[in-house]
Amino acid sequence: MSSRIRSIRLDNSSINPKVLHAQYAVRGEIPVKADKYGQQIRDGHGDELPFNAILPCNIGNPQQQGLNQKPLTFWRQVAALTECPELINNAQLFPKDARDRASQLLHEIGSVGAYSHSKGVPFIRKQVADFLESRDGYSADPENIFLTAGASGGVNLLFHLLLCGEPDGVMIPIPQYPLYSASLALAGSRTVQYHLDENKGWELNIDLLEKSLSDAKSNGTETKALVIINPGNPTGAILSEENIIEIAKFAHKHELVLIADEVYQSNIYDESKPFISFKKVARDLKLDTLQLASFHSVSKGFSGECGKRGGFVEFVNFSEDLLSQATKLASISLCPPLQGQVAVDLLIRPPKEGDESYDQFSKEKDEILTNYASRSKIMADRFNKMDGVTCNNAEGAMYAFPQIRLPQKAQDAAKKEGKSPDAFYCMELLNNTGICVVPGGGFGQSPGTLHFRTTCLVPGTEDYINTIEKFHQEFMDRYRD
Ligand SMILES: Cc1ncc(COP(=O)(O)O)c(CN[C@@H]2CONC2=O)c1O
Numbered sequence: 434m435s436s437r438i439r440s441i442r443l444d445n446s447s448i449n450p451k452v453l454h455a456q457y458a459v460r461g462e463i464p465v466k467a468d469k470y471g472q473q474i475r476d477g478h479g480d481e482l483p484f485n486a487i488l489p490c491n492i493g494n495p496q497q498q499g500l501n502q503k504p505l506t507f508w509r510q511v512a513a514l515t516e517c518p519e520l521i522n523n524a525q526l527f528p529k530d531a532r533d534r535a536s537q538l539l540h541e542i543g544s545v546g547a548y549s550h551s552k553g554v555p556f557i558r559k560q561v562a563d564f565l566e567s568r569d570g571y572s573a574d575p576e577n578i579f580l581t582a583g584a585s586g587g588v589n590l591l592f593h594l595l596l597c598g599e600p601d602g603v604m605i606p607i608p609q610y611p612l613y614s615a616s617l618a619l620a621g622s623r624t625v626q627y628h629l630d631e632n633k634g635w636e637l638n639i640d641l642l643e644k645s646l647s648d649a650k651s652n653g654t655e656t657k658a659l660v661i662i663n664p665g666n667p668t669g670a671i672l673s674e675e676n677i678i679e680i681a682k683f684a685h686k687h688e689l690v691l692i693a694d695e696v697y698q699s700n701i702y703d704e705s706k707p708f709i710s711f712k713k714v715a716r717d718l719k720l721d722t723l724q725l726a727s728f729h730s731v732s733k734g735f736s737g738e739c740g741k742r743g744g745f746v747e748f749v750n751f752s753e754d755l756l757s758q759a760t761k762l763a764s765i766s767l768c769p770p771l772q773g774q775v776a777v778d779l780l781i782r783p784p785k786e787g788d789e790s791y792d793q794f795s796k797e798k799d800e801i802l803t804n805y806a807s808r809s810k811i812m813a814d815r816f817n818k819m820d821g822v823t824c825n826n827a828e829g830a831m832y833a834f835p836q837i838r839l840p841q842k843a844q845d846a847a848k849k850e851g852k853s854p855d856a857f858y859c860m861e862l863l864n865n866t867g868i869c870v871v872p873g874g875g876f877g878q879s880p881g882t883l884h885f886r887t888t889c890l891v892p893g894t895e896d897y898i899n900t901i902e903k904f905h906q907e908f909m910d911r912y913r914d
Contacts, residue, residue, distance in 0.1 A: 455618035457611050458875020463859050464491045467869035484867030488897065490887040491869045493666075493831040495737030495801075500890045502737050505797055507790040508779045511535050515545050515775055528789040534782075538775060545771040551764035553580025553745070554771075557778045561745050564781035569713035577748045579759065580777055582769045583739075584696045584730040585612055587746035591726050594759050595657055595690065596620040602654040604645060604689070606637070608834065608876035608884070610666040625649040625656050628879055631836065634825055635670035637661075639679045646687060658690035659683070661711070664697040667834040667876050667886040669809065669827025671706040677714045685723040691715075693727040696744070699734035702806035703828040712749060725749040731776040733831065735801040743773030743780070809833060809889040815898040820909050827889060834873070834886050843912035855883040861908060866900050 441447050471487045479485055488499055495502035510527050514520055514535030521532050521539075541556035542549065552558065558575040565573035581587035596603070602623035605613045617624050627645040629635040642659070649656050661680060663672045672680070684691040693711035701708050715723050731743035748756060763769075783798075784790040809827040816824035816835040824835035839847075839854050847857030855872035862885075863869050873884025891897040 451619050451621050455615040456875070457615045458871050459492050459611060461871070461875060462856065463863055463871065464489070464869055466860065467491070467863055467867075470863070470867065482867070483865055486867055488866075488868045488891065490891060490897075491871045493733065493737075493888050493890065494739050495831075495890050496739070500888070501892065502801065502890065503797075504738065505736055505779075505794065507531060507784055507794045508736060508738065508776065510790075511538070511779060512772055512775055515539055515542070515772070530784055530788040530790050534779075538778060542771065542774075545775065547771075549768045549771060549774065551768050552578070552760055553769055553774050553777075557774050558745075560778055560782055561747070565712065565747060569710055569716065571713065571716040573712075573747060577751065577756065579746050579748070579763060580769045580774050581744045581746055581763075582742040582766075582773060583732055584694065584728040584744040584746070586742070586769060587726075587728050587744055588612055588616060588692075588694075590759060590762055591690075591692065591746065592616045592620050592622075593762050594755070596622045598622055600653050600655050602649055602656045603692070604642070604649075604656060604659040606660065606662060606665070608667050608873065608878055609660070610662055610694070611875055613660050614877070623649070623654050625654060626877065629665070629668060629670070631825065631879065631882070634828075635665060635668035637672065637676055637680065639683055642680070642683055656687075656689065658692050660692045660694060662694040663711075664700060664708070664829030666697065666830050667832045667871075667873075667884075668825070669830045669832055669834070670825070671701065671703060671708065671828040673706065674709050674714070677709055677711060678718065681711060681714050681718060681720055681723060685715075685718075685720045688722075690724045690726060693725060695727055696730040696733045697830040698729065700802070700805060700829045700831060702802075702809055703826075706828050708829075712747065715749065722750060724751055726751075729780070731773065731780050734780070735798045735805075736776070736780060737801075738776050741773045741776045742770045743776035744769075745777055805831065805889060808891065808894045811894050812887070812889055812898060815902065819902055819905050822905070831888050831890060832886050833889055834876075834884050836873075836882055836884050839883060840909065840912045840914045842914055843908070846912065853883075855885055858883070858908065859885050862901070862904055865907075866904050868897070868900060868904075 467487045489497055510531035511534045521536055542554055558578045561578050562573040562575040598621035602625045604625040604627055607626045607628045614624050625645055627642050698708045712727055715725055727747045729745055732739040784794045812833040813824045813826045816822045821838035822835050824833055827833055844854045847854040853874050855874055859870050859872045870885045870887045878884050
């Protein structure tokens, strides 16, 4: 009997259609083109290009080539010692606190080459619980904490647990970080969008939340959760305590799982708007039935250890049998990366005053965060001076998200190329300058508005902005109506 072998091809719908439907613009069409230019330069054919290097401002990846942020000395000393325990007694090469930390971790882990518990090393999860308790003033149970492969790993775990496909939905902000829309697409579930108000500093309006939820309900969506990103990506907005209180009450009232993405909690540039966690507010309000999942990561803050894939999620008011299902899910991929788990320990247990590494660590941390804050401010100020551009100040996170108003001729030219106007603008920016940013459409934007997102991590911020400003003026002159 002849068995027809059907090769797996894109055009014969033999792959998962949910994959085709998922989009992740942070590494979409423009970064892909930028990678090609980068390879062309590395192959020695860069002389054909009007620039001599790619500036990767599409992603918050501080240690990436081109952004070149140095890793934190203490973190790398401890990581090196956990990889090479034979160096632990080398007092010439390593300070005592780094050697002590590595010894302590290895005592708990054994070897970083071994699988750990699927939820992560219990000792490190205990440290996370202590960190949360001192941050919020409320107890945390290490059994409710999962160490994950970045916050992404935690979000995927939760969505796997929570979503049953159609007609389930999750409320996500617009603009949002596209991990959420992409993960919902892969889960075959619906996005329930709520728009942030750009004219009010990307404020989140509760009435809008209520409306988007009731609209979703009327079209048959089973809304299960609400995603809040605070500080915001791409907006950089920090929620006020009042806003957090009303959001927590909203989620509690509608029995929505509150997904608090707080990976930028250490990236606060506006002192008048401190980070306040949803865990603290939920406990303050005694919302003892509110199910909360709070995410943190070693990729952001001032460590920028994106490649280590470290993070954690704290589940609050999830029953034991729910958590055992989550543990089963986590066990299918065995365990999160061990160096990611070591990095989580370093994230939540930095050197203390009096420790040998304290002064150097503090100096490195302050320098990085001061640079981020000043670069964010310079970018917003300069964008606001450009023709047809407005940009809210980034109060936190790592990005600027300027709105661009393009002439009709530019919009027509974009249409001719089958591109959205913001994607057309960003591709022109890349082709002319080597600067890689992400079109606002990749994050979602209100109808009739156009944006792009750039990271604020660029070392030579003035030169960077001067290049964008020159390109922008030439672009606007070329397409002026
Ligand atoms: C809001 C938010 N949540 C979660 C993540 C996932 O981080 P990890 O999985 O590395 O912990 C990111 C990463 N930020 C992406 C990556 O760089 N630029 C971005 O917009 C993020 O911005």
